[in-house]
Amino acid sequence: MQKSPTVLVAPKNLPEPSNLMLDHAWFKRPTAVVAADLIGCYLCRRMEDGEIVRAMITETEAYLGIGDAGCHAFEGRHTPRTSVMYKEAGTIYVYLIYGLHYLLNIVTTEIGQPEAVLIRAVHIENEPIRTGAGPAKLTKYLHVDKRLNNHLLGETVGLWVENKVQDSVPVSVAKRVGIDYAGDAAHWLLRFYWTGHGSVSK
Numbered sequence: 001m002q003k004s005p006t007v008l009v010a011p012k013n014l015p016e017p018s019n020l021m022l023d024h025a026w027f028k029r030p031t032a033v034v035a036a037d038l039i040g041c042y043l044c045r046r047m048e049d050g051e052i053v054r055a056m057i058t059e060t061e062a063y064l065g066i067g068d069a070g071c072h073a074f075e076g077r078h079t080p081r082t083s084v085m086y087k088e089a090g091t092i093y094v095y096l097i098y099g100l101h102y103l104l105n106i107v108t109t110e111i112g113q114p115e116a117v118l119i120r121a122v123h124i125e126n127e128p129i130r131t132g133a134g135p136a137k138l139t140k141y142l143h144v145d146k147r148l149n150n151h152l153l154g155e156t157v158g159l160w161v162e163n164k165v166q167d168s169v170p171v172s173v174a175k176r177v178g179i180d181y182a183g184d185a186a187h188w189l190l191r192f193y194w195t196g197h198g199s200v201s202k
Helices: 030-035 082-086 135-142 180-187
Strands: 042-046 052-063 091-099 103-106 114-122 160-164 171-174 189-196
Touching: 030 052, 030 114, 042 135, 052 135, 082 091, 103 135, 114 135, 114 189
Parallel strands: none
Antiparallel strands: 042 052, 042 160, 052 114, 052 189, 091 103, 103 114, 171 189
């Protein structure tokens, strides 16, 4: 009989914000490494009433910039929307898809290299396991929209990431979702997720 995966819940009674907050330099690393390391970390959102929601990240995707046909900045595209991807690591990139849903990304690596990590799924304590099971679901719950775009993660803007409290997290890799148009890049193994976790989107 297969053993059920360990499910970690957000720690309670942490300082506000926690001393586990990751600095911007943490994101100034290879994008796929950041995407994998984010699994088990906490996406933290200060809501309008002052409550801080800590949502454990369980799924991400890496987008590798100019040479990645699945990336908005493929072949050096530099538009009003993608300009944020060329900014400092730790910058928030929020965009709208289908005119309906906001997706949350975090810029990585060096200034001028338009790479980012998409946050695909989170686990929110005391909510149904599928509440954050998808990039549009999590932004809706956490009230993430274009007002956060082009800001650096941190207490000031009310959105940051805190380090994981569990050293070993079971991470699987797979192809990214919804980029069949991207040729060979559609098959790159740049989707990272907590193995067997019920909040994973796919």
